[in-house]
Amino acid sequence: VAGLLGISYIGQDSKDIPHFLGETYGKFARRLDLSFNQLRSLAGLKMFTELEELVVDNNLLGNDLQLPRLPKLHTLTLNKNQISFEKNQLSLLGNEACPNQLVSLDKDDDDYQRYRYFVLYKLPQLKFLDSRKVTKKELMEAQARGAFMKVVKPKLEAVSYSENRPLPYTPLPQGSRDARNHKGVFAKCRYIYYGKHSEGNRFIRNDQL
Template structure:
């Protein structure tokens, strides 16, 4: 376990040194308890980038923390941010956060003095570099919403907050939240398991996993006599089947009306 420490000058108020603690690239899934127990009270800046952190348990052992760097981890929407009243900088770049509203409300409640926030590389942040299907308008709405909910921010992502932008966020930032339609329900059965209802072109699921079967063709029709064809229960409008065979009836022309006008000399 590699720990990098940078000791600043002594604080005249607490008579203790302030630390910059760096614990990078150690593939840990949570904050090691030894860090908080050993350096928690002196640490002002904590860098936990390039790990596999999924939880912020133990972060409350750093009550005087001012900067927290959590880039390139596995934090998702289940993360719980503890109360850190002295924290002014939070970097969560390249994590797994998708629910912007939930995260912003936690920050609003638990980090009242936050001034610098960066969420680049998360699905919750619609920047064009990490999301090809997002455009500048999506990112603009995102900024207005975040600044409306966190009016104390001075810097968001890679850009400082302008006064004109903050005024616009106060006016219409609450309406800038992007609402995505719910996903379409997935058909429980494939098309091969559907049958045509015969009215209006609707497809209905068949019972169980069986495929719809056709009513058999009357055998009298195959023999050349007039028979009643059963109505086929087809799978879908695109499905088509046919039947073929040898016709047993041969036409001799004995009952043709044209025979009355033909005499023996014409034959």
Template structure:
């Protein structure tokens, strides 16, 4: 799909929330950032074929970014986004958890929520028959990095005591809110870990 043009029927913009889903884009259409870049705090680009985030830096006020069901891999380059608090990259092609955490800890200093479900880097005991509790424990231990401002990785289950103590965090599970209903997420519970004192 040509990225300089957009499908107006697939575009939704209301109250600083922009969604452009299911359009088979390999990159962010330039028309989106030219028209909406400085106006958007929430951006949902789910169900495309996005491989690169070129142009994302033009969304200067972005606080929440949803990139579920794309083709984002380990080589992706994230721009510096000091306001970003929520990043969802479920069902992509992330295999290197260490590399991803290192990138986002530098590029997203305000991040408090990260979801990686259905990536190779995030073992899921419920749907991956070849994964066991040991795989999840290794993932859980890696997902808490001192450089990350919050313990933010969601997974198939809530983290153990050592994970919470290490992060000085409390764990809350919640169903995605009405805003998340704009994208198909089913009845999955999302686990959110946050640092004491952070909201």
């Protein structure tokens, strides 16, 4: 069943992902549900270049599972398969989620280490991450500060201002922005002057002291 963004191919007893699914829907499908089949491989996913969510519950996928490169994938569900994770290994090398120079030249070792801390915070049972063994010290660091290692970049919106359009901010109070309609403004000041020339002393005569 095809929707605008999601494809469901459920309970068809398929051992492989049908080629026609990729040819027909691979360029626009955002979500793909392949639950309740007999899949042993996900090689047919290579045509789903826009995929963001993949559900392959209740299949026959095992420890030899290899996931094709899916640059936009952020959610993967593998419930009730035959994955035992006896070695507790996870490798994400070559994916955008794994920040190293295989993905982008502007990434460095610090970016990669932050990624490891975040993944180990989420999956503390891992013994190997990518091609490197997880150390006890690394796991302790992940539990202590791994939750804060996910980097989120703010979305910047370009704003242009013309000469006739006022700026959205001014340090002046509302009442004093228009020179033709000037009003006095009362406000608190963080500084207090106690000298002999203060406003209070200007109106006190010597015979009143």
